[in-house]
Amino acid sequence: MIKLYHAPKTRSVRVLWLLEELGLPYDLVVMPFTQEALKSAEFLRVNPCGALPAIEDGDVTMFESGAILEYVLERYGN
Numbered sequence: 001m002i003k004l005y006h007a008p009k010t011r012s013v014r015v016l017w018l019l020e021e022l023g024l025p026y027d028l029v030v031m032p033f034t035q036e037a038l039k040s041a042e043f044l045r046v047n048p049c050g051a052l053p054a055i056e057d058g059d060v061t062m063f064e065s066g067a068i069l070e071y072v073l074e075r076y077g078n
Contacts, residue, residue, distance in 0.1 A: 001025050001026060001027060001057075002019065002024065002025075002026040002027070002055055002056070002057045002072070003026065003027040003029060003055060003056040003057075004016060004019065004026055004027070004028055004029065004053060004054075004055050005029045005031055005043070005046060005047070005052055005053060005054040005055070006028055006029065006030055006031065006052065006053060007030065007031050007032065007033040007052050008030075008033075009033070010033060010052045010053065011052065011053055011065040012052045012053030012065070014053075014065050014069060015053045015055065015065060015068050015069065015072070016028070018069055018072055018073070019072070022072070022076055022077060024072075024076055031043070031052065033052070038050040038051065038052070046061060046063070047061075047063040049063060051063065053065055053068060055068055055072075057071075057075075
């Protein structure tokens with residue numbers, strides 16, 4: 001199951017929208033859009049750039065919205 005790291009009014013909305021449109025199950029991790037949260041050691045392990053969006057899908061971790069959209073469509077789209 002995809003885990004999406006998200007904050008309102010960020011490009012993670014694009015990924016959230018696609019997951020909803022495809023009807024895919026996902027875990028949503030809503031984060032505060034603050035330097036403290038994005039630069040925390042925990043989040044930097046997911047995305048070393050400290051930016052949103054980010055996803056984890058099994059062994060795959062990605063953190064650029066356009067690339068995430070392409071990945072999700074290629075892997076789960078029909």
